[in-house]
Amino acid sequence: MSKSLKWFSALFFLLSALSGVSAQDSTQPVELTIKVDPDNRALTVSADISKSQMLPEMRAFSIQSSYSRSVNSIRVKDFQAFDENGKEIAARELQPGEFLIRGKASSIGYSVDLAEPADISKKAHASWIGDAVGVLMLRDLFPDLKSPVPANVKLLLPAKWSVSTSAKKAPQGFYRVEDLDNSIFLIGNSIRSQTSTADDRKISITISGDFLFDEADVLEFSGSILRSYRSLFGSRSDNSEIEIAIVKVSNAAGRWEAETRGNTVLIVSGDMQFEKPSRQRLHEQLRHELLHLWIPNDLALSGDYAWFYEGFTVYQALKIGLAENRISFDDFLRTIADAVDLTSDMQREPFVGASKRRFSGAKVYAESLLIAFLCDAVLMEKTRGKRSVADLLAAFYRQHKRGANSSEDGNTAAVKLLTSEPELKAISDSYVTGSRQIDLRPALTVFGLVQVRRTGNTEFLLKAKPTKRQKDLLDKLGYNNWRKVRKDRK
Numbered sequence: 001m002s003k004s005l006k007w008f009s010a011l012f013f014l015l016s017a018l019s020g021v022s023a024q025d026s027t028q029p030v031e032l033t034i035k036v037d038p039d040n041r042a043l044t045v046s047a048d049i050s051k052s053q054m055l056p057e058m059r060a061f062s063i064q065s066s067y068s069r070s071v072n073s074i075r076v077k078d079f080q081a082f083d084e085n086g087k088e089i090a091a092r093e094l095q096p097g098e099f100l101i102r103g104k105a106s107s108i109g110y111s112v113d114l115a116e117p118a119d120i121s122k123k124a125h126a127s128w129i130g131d132a133v134g135v136l137m138l139r140d141l142f143p144d145l146k147s148p149v150p151a152n153v154k155l156l157l158p159a160k161w162s163v164s165t166s167a168k169k170a171p172q173g174f175y176r177v178e179d180l181d182n183s184i185f186l187i188g189n190s191i192r193s194q195t196s197t198a199d200d201r202k203i204s205i206t207i208s209g210d211f212l213f214d215e216a217d218v219l220e221f222s223g224s225i226l227r228s229y230r231s232l233f234g235s236r237s238d239n240s241e242i243e244i245a246i247v248k249v250s251n252a253a254g255r256w257e258a259e260t261r262g263n264t265v266l267i268v269s270g271d272m273q274f275e276k277p278s279r280q281r282l283h284e285q286l287r288h289e290l291l292h293l294w295i296p297n298d299l300a301l302s303g304d305y306a307w308f309y310e311g312f313t314v315y316q317a318l319k320i321g322l323a324e325n326r327i328s329f330d331d332f333l334r335t336i337a338d339a340v341d342l343t344s345d346m347q348r349e350p351f352v353g354a355s356k357r358r359f360s361g362a363k364v365y366a367e368s369l370l371i372a373f374l375c376d377a378v379l380m381e382k383t384r385g386k387r388s389v390a391d392l393l394a395a396f397y398r399q400h401k402r403g404a405n406s407s408e409d410g411n412t413a414a415v416k417l418l419t420s421e422p423e424l425k426a427i428s429d430s431y432v433t434g435s436r437q438i439d440l441r442p443a444l445t446v447f448g449l450v451q452v453r454r455t456g457n458t459e460f461l462l463k464a465k466p467t468k469r470q471k472d473l474l475d476k477l478g479y480n481n482w483r484k485v486r487k488d489r490k
């Protein structure tokens with residue numbers, strides 16, 4: 001048994017998926033103490049589950065989700081369970097991260113190895129500890145309870161290490177977490193935090209590492225982006241503090257990965273070589289991630305429907321970038337052209353329907369981006385530019401906002417949205433519930449664009465003689481924004 005476990009006297013812990021356990025039983029907070037050991041890239045967890053009505057009845061504790069099992073840098077070990085008298089209960093590991101006990105536990109404890117993944121794509125989506133900084137996502141570190149589990153969490157950190165989180169401070173050094181699954185803690189020995197106000201919300205910004213942008217840029221960009229989305233979608237149901245944590249990684253120039261869980265935006269990124277692109281990249285990251293605070297994080301939808309919201313988020317974030325003059329119209333077209341090239345050799349499958357597929361990955365989101373572009377074109381054509389994908393997303397948000405409705409399946413909801421109008425239905429039938437190769441020609445015709453291939457890459461060019469209507473719609477798409485803004489600033 002590891003020595004590191006001795007420091008907790010009465011431990012204990014969390015969860016599993018035993019049948020017959022109702023959601024209400026889990027509303028008593030679990031008390032968690034997490035001791036972080038950066039030198040060994042490890043932590044020990046002790047949980048007092050005695051007050052919880054449900055957890056002491058559990059016999060199986062599945063701490064590593066199938067997701068975190070796939071991140072091979074996470075490993076749970078030294079699991080122990082104790083009864084109300086502090087006597088150890090025999091535990092058996094069924095498979096990595098899954099433990100079966102023989103008795104009623106009052107506390108549980110274990111250690112978790114959290115090596116730093118070499119791959120940047122994993123650093124934004126799973127827990128890890130590095131030399132000077134670490135990311136703790138509680139969903140990797142506790143059993144998956146299938147319903148929101150509140151917890152009081154205490155972190156024991158080495159000297160000079162500090163923590164940043166959107167969780168509220170509670171008495172006796174604890175943080176109050178409403179949903180373990182949505183909680184992210186950024187820890188480090190040189191992280192810089194500041195709390196401010198953006199778009200009337202308390203916002204906390206934490207940065208690890210030196211970028212060519214600074215905290216003031218993050219605050220300014222966040223404020224204007226949050227304002228744009230709030231005027232588009234309305235206020236979110238959760239007004240609590242927003243946490244933006246940005247972690248610099250070396251040897252990853254130009255690359256970034258991010259995740260927005262609950263009210264926390266975590267961006268793991270290399271910097272760009274020069275200041276202007278560095279700030280542009282930051283704006284791109286925030287445009288995308290802050291939209292997730294509304295969609296999907298504030299929606300009462302279940303299931304994996306990332307194929308829908310990721311592609312449409314990328315698209316809408318591009319349009320906001322155009323509107324705020326952060327990207328050029330060429331950048332906008334370039335992104336769509338890249339999506340065409342990324343998906344051109346794909347054997348398509350329906351997003352929704354009998355043959356269930358995995359809905360993650362760059363290619364899937366690229367397909368969904370193209371579908372968003374098609375939807376935008378038909379809506380703008382139909383209404384002479386008065387409606388667009390932004391209105392479609394806003395309607396989706398209002399319909400499914402948390403608290404407004406009981407939870408529906410996200411895939412069903414997305415298909416309902418995309419079949420709500422005849423022009424959209426044709427797109428949905430072909431590409432969402434159907435598997436036809438995506439054909440952008442109808443959208444290109446709307447805006448007077450043509451698609452060509454040059455040196456192996458797709459490009460979009462303006463038609464030689466566009467009609468008046470095509471010119472108008474191209475303008476409304478954002479073609480002339482750059483010129484307009486330049487003129488306005490004179």
Ligand SMILES: [Zn+2]
Pocket residue numbers: 288292310313
């Ligand atoms: Zn996203």
